[in-house]
Amino acid sequence: MGVLQGGGWMSKRGGGGQCRCRCRCRSRGSVTARAETSGRGSGGEKTRKVVVLGGAGRVGSATAAAILRERENDANLAGTRVVLAGRRPREEAFASLPPELTGRVSYERCDIGDPASLDRLLAAQGGEDCALVIHAAGPFQQTESCPVLEAAIRNKTGGYIDVCDDAEHTRRAKADLGARARDRGVPAVVSCGVYPGLSNVMASFMCEEGTPFPESKPKKVRFSYFTAGSGGVGATILATSILLLGERATQFVEGERRDVETYSERNVVEFGQKLGKREVFNLNLPEVFTAHEVLGVPNVSAYFGTSPGVWNFMMGLMASFLPESLLTSRAFANGLAQLLMPLVVAVDNLVGKTTAMRIDVKYDNDKTSSSLFVHPDTAYTAGTSTAAFAAAVLSGTVPPGVHYPEERCVVQDYESFFKLSSSKAQAFLVAQAPWRLEQVGVRIGMGMYL
Numbered sequence: 001m002g003v004l005q006g007g008g009w010m011s012k013r014g015g016g017g018q019c020r021c022r023c024r025c026r027s028r029g030s031v032t033a034r035a036e037t038s039g040r041g042s043g044g045e046k047t048r049k050v051v052v053l054g055g056a057g058r059v060g061s062a063t064a065a066a067i068l069r070e071r072e073n074d075a076n077l078a079g080t081r082v083v084l085a086g087r088r089p090r091e092e093a094f095a096s097l098p099p100e101l102t103g104r105v106s107y108e109r110c111d112i113g114d115p116a117s118l119d120r121l122l123a124a125q126g127g128e129d130c131a132l133v134i135h136a137a138g139p140f141q142q143t144e145s146c147p148v149l150e151a152a153i154r155n156k157t158g159g160y161i162d163v164c165d166d167a168e169h170t171r172r173a174k175a176d177l178g179a180r181a182r183d184r185g186v187p188a189v190v191s192c193g194v195y196p197g198l199s200n201v202m203a204s205f206m207c208e209e210g211t212p213f214p215e216s217k218p219k220k221v222r223f224s225y226f227t228a229g230s231g232g233v234g235a236t237i238l239a240t241s242i243l244l245l246g247e248r249a250t251q252f253v254e255g256e257r258r259d260v261e262t263y264s265e266r267n268v269v270e271f272g273q274k275l276g277k278r279e280v281f282n283l284n285l286p287e288v289f290t291a292h293e294v295l296g297v298p299n300v301s302a303y304f305g306t307s308p309g310v311w312n313f314m315m316g317l318m319a320s321f322l323p324e325s326l327l328t329s330r331a332f333a334n335g336l337a338q339l340l341m342p343l344v345v346a347v348d349n350l351v352g353k354t355t356a357m358r359i360d361v362k363y364d365n366d367k368t369s370s371s372l373f374v375h376p377d378t379a380y381t382a383g384t385s386t387a388a389f390a391a392a393v394l395s396g397t398v399p400p401g402v403h404y405p406e407e408r409c410v411v412q413d414y415e416s417f418f419k420l421s422s423s424k425a426q427a428f429l430v431a432q433a434p435w436r437l438e439q440v441g442v443r444i445g446m447g448m449y450l
Helices: 028-036 058-070 090-095 115-122 147-154 167-184 198-207 235-244 286-295 309-321 330-351 378-394 414-421
Strands: 002-005 008-011 046-053 080-086 106-109 130-135 160-162 187-189 218-228 249-253 256-260 266-270 277-282 299-307 355-363 368-375 401-403 427-432 443-445
Touching: 046 058, 046 378, 058 080, 058 378, 090 106, 115 130, 115 147, 130 147, 130 378, 147 160, 147 167, 147 187, 160 378, 167 187, 167 286, 167 401, 187 378, 198 218, 198 286, 198 355, 198 368, 198 378, 198 414, 198 427, 218 266, 218 277, 218 286, 235 330, 249 286, 266 299, 277 309, 286 299, 299 309, 368 378, 378 414
Parallel strands: 046 080, 046 130, 080 106, 130 160, 160 187, 187 401, 218 299
Antiparallel strands: 002 008, 002 427, 218 355, 249 256, 249 299, 266 277, 277 299, 355 368, 368 427
């Protein structure tokens, strides 16, 4: 169990330990050697090339910024040379980056739909291999293949992670490419962001190493998410949200899969003192099936909500009345997102860009453990969470193959992972009694509260 104290993660159980997942991991010795491969900088120091695809976007640039901030403090990120990549010309891409980034990264044009373009970017150059490719060029919905992961495997990069939030894309990556990645010696982790990503690891910790009830098994996991407006993340998250409305929401009930109409189930969830109670709605997210598959939990569901409330109302209307052919069209989603952006930016200026997660785990002793994460800047925390996964892969301890975030071979040091991913969080409590997450009531005396 742990809480955020004085800006840092404090664990009562400690992290680390041997891998206990079902992912056919190799021994630590066989994978740690991967961390030694590198090029050399102009001064003779070792460097490791880290490519961020979608690097000029909000999440990609936030990830690059987090790696640059932390490479002096995190040994796993030390010596990294960050290369941003995308379709836009260099000048246009750099114009959208924070000023502090432009002088510390390089940029290369790349089209993820062009295998030759990806090969040029990821192939070894001048004796320098690509140590890690981070795929942040969404949206991932309504795609038929995993071209960046395929290119990473083809070029035998040191590792691969992405920020995929689409259930089908996540499932396809492991089912279709897991064996190939294992054979080629490429460690890959999919769905590495805030949610999914950090939320999956929190759930895994609550179900396994950090459980407050070691003698009991988890029987239900519920993920509840909230983001104010667009979270300041930009048009991509809008397009993603529209595309998700075209998918039925998968849930697991007593081990059986159930697909229900998206945005049709409303819950009111307490997100603590900072946010209070917020409405959330069922959505099709990959952590539902990955938690069921990896953690063996028979009941899993995920819910999402935003503010102002009119956005939830509009999303419900779209899910109910727009034809599926529109909601599953990437062209329609991207076009509508661009059309709405001026209004969304105006609303974001009013409601802020806070994001929050609450994860509730019920055990077979009928007791419940809860976790809460609240951050004032969605893009910032998406970057730090993705950087935390990057550090895990760059450590050399993740075995070859395609893995989900819950798998124990991915995060083997919870303390370091949570410390980085919770940077500047307003609240971060893991595996606590549910009442500890509630708003503080008014004390009326003798230990009683209203």
